[in-house]
Amino acid sequence: MKKWLIASSVCLALILWLIVDIVLSLQQDQQTGLAEAQALAEAETSWKIVDQSRFHGDQTYFIFTMLDDQEQTVFAVVDEEGQVKTFAVDEHVQLSEEEAVLRLLTDRAYRTVKAVRPAYTNHELCWEIVAIDEEGRWHYVYYAMDNGQFIKRYTLEN
Numbered sequence: 001m002k003k004w005l006i007a008s009s010v011c012l013a014l015i016l017w018l019i020v021d022i023v024l025s026l027q028q029d030q031q032t033g034l035a036e037a038q039a040l041a042e043a044e045t046s047w048k049i050v051d052q053s054r055f056h057g058d059q060t061y062f063i064f065t066m067l068d069d070q071e072q073t074v075f076a077v078v079d080e081e082g083q084v085k086t087f088a089v090d091e092h093v094q095l096s097e098e099e100a101v102l103r104l105l106t107d108r109a110y111r112t113v114k115a116v117r118p119a120y121t122n123h124e125l126c127w128e129i130v131a132i133d134e135e136g137r138w139h140y141v142y143y144a145m146d147n148g149q150f151i152k153r154y155t156l157e158n
Helices: 002-045 097-107
Strands: 048-056 058-069 073-078 084-088 110-123 125-134 140-145 150-156
Touching: 002 048, 002 058, 002 073, 002 084, 058 110, 058 125, 084 110, 097 110, 097 125, 097 140
Parallel strands: none
Antiparallel strands: 048 058, 058 073, 073 084, 110 125, 125 140, 140 150
16 A cells, blocks of 8 residues: 555655756747747847737747837847748737737627737738637737738637
């Protein structure tokens, strides 16, 4: 009986150690990727980063909201190959964050809007809006920043 108890405790401790190791490893990979992308964006532009996000589309993109030398807002997108693309808000963004949310709420009824963040898909900037409907389903809805066109929607069931 004691042997089973000791063996079970050892197995449980080993499984717990493996889970913690995997979680810490994933977090470290994410932070390393972000730090590398941030260094690339800063080296390419030398502008001040005011916000950052990570977007998983056809590949992983890091999107930085930056202020240029004239204090104008610019989005910098860094892809997995380390290429940096910049988009000046006053030239490339016709649909504001608030207008995108308004468009979402007029298209369909959602209970809650959880997040709005810049995204990059189909080689264009868009707004990713995370919303929850009345039945508790999570929706990821994308609108193009340049013309406000609906791009796509993903729905996750409970």
